[in-house]
Amino acid sequence: MTTPDHLVVWQRVREQVAWRDIVPHPDTPVSGLRDGFVGFAAGTAGRGPRRLSRLLSAYDDVRCEAAANADLTMDLLARWNRIVRGVPVAAFRRAPAYAKNGRERYGLHADTEARFASCLAATADQETPVTARAARAYLDVAFYHPYDDGNARLAGLVLQFVLLRGSVELDEVTPILTTVRRADDAAGAADLARLVHGIAAATRRRWLRASI
Numbered sequence: 001m002t003t004p005d006h007l008v009v010w011q012r013v014r015e016q017v018a019w020r021d022i023v024p025h026p027d028t029p030v031s032g033l034r035d036g037f038v039g040f041a042a043g044t045a046g047r048g049p050r051r052l053s054r055l056l057s058a059y060d061d062v063r064c065e066a067a068a069n070a071d072l073t074m075d076l077l078a079r080w081n082r083i084v085r086g087v088p089v090a091a092f093r094r095a096p097a098y099a100k101n102g103r104e105r106y107g108l109h110a111d112t113e114a115r116f117a118s119c120l121a122a123t124a125d126q127e128t129p130v131t132a133r134a135a136r137a138y139l140d141v142a143f144y145h146p147y148d149d150g151n152a153r154l155a156g157l158v159l160q161f162v163l164l165r166g167s168v169e170l171d172e173v174t175p176i177l178t179t180v181r182r183a184d185d186a187a188g189a190a191d192l193a194r195l196v197h198g199i200a201a202a203t204r205r206r207w208l209r210a211s212i
Helices: 006-016 036-043 049-067 074-085 112-124 130-144 151-165 186-211
Strands: 097-099 104-106
Touching (some): 006 104, 006 186, 049 151, 130 151, 130 186
16 A cells, blocks of 8 residues: 655645744744753764764854844755765755654655755744744755755754744753654644744743742
C-alpha cells in the first residue's frame, strides 16, 4: 500500500487552523532569565561536540538576522542548514522525503519549493500573533522537509528566528522541540501554538518576578 503524501495532508490541515485567533498577541518584549534554546542544545551535547558547535553557530546567525529584522528567505534557511550539517551546499530536496521511520512521506511537486517560500514569507504577517506564526513555521519546515538532512534542527532555528524577530525570547523550549508532531493533526498544530504562547507568557512572568 502506498504511503499517503503527508505534505499534501499538511497543506490541507494548515488551512484548517485558525492561526490568527487561536492565541492572543503576546505582551512584548518577552525576556528570559536564560536562553532556552542554548539550554536545549547543551542537553543534546551527547550527540557530539561538533554537532553542538555547528548548531550553536547557526543559532548565533539566527539571533543576528532576527535582530536585523531580516526577511525569512530560502537563502537564510539554506545557510543555516549548511551550518548545522557542516556541508558546503544545501539545495532543496529533489525527491520525496520520509520521516518517522517511513510512516510519513512528503511528496515533491512542481510547486513545492515555491509554496514553501510563500510559507516563509507569511511569517511576517503581523495580523497573526507571533507565537502562532512561529509554531506554524516550525511545522512548515517539519512537513515540507526541504533538505536531505538537518530539518528537525532547522525547524527549531526557524521557530527561534520568528520569535526573536518579534521580540519574544523563551527560557524553555524542550517541550516544543521534543514532542513528535503529525502532519494530519490539526488539533495538535493548534496545541503547539498554544504551547509556544504559554511558554512565552510564563517566561515573561518569571522575568518580571525576578526584576522586582
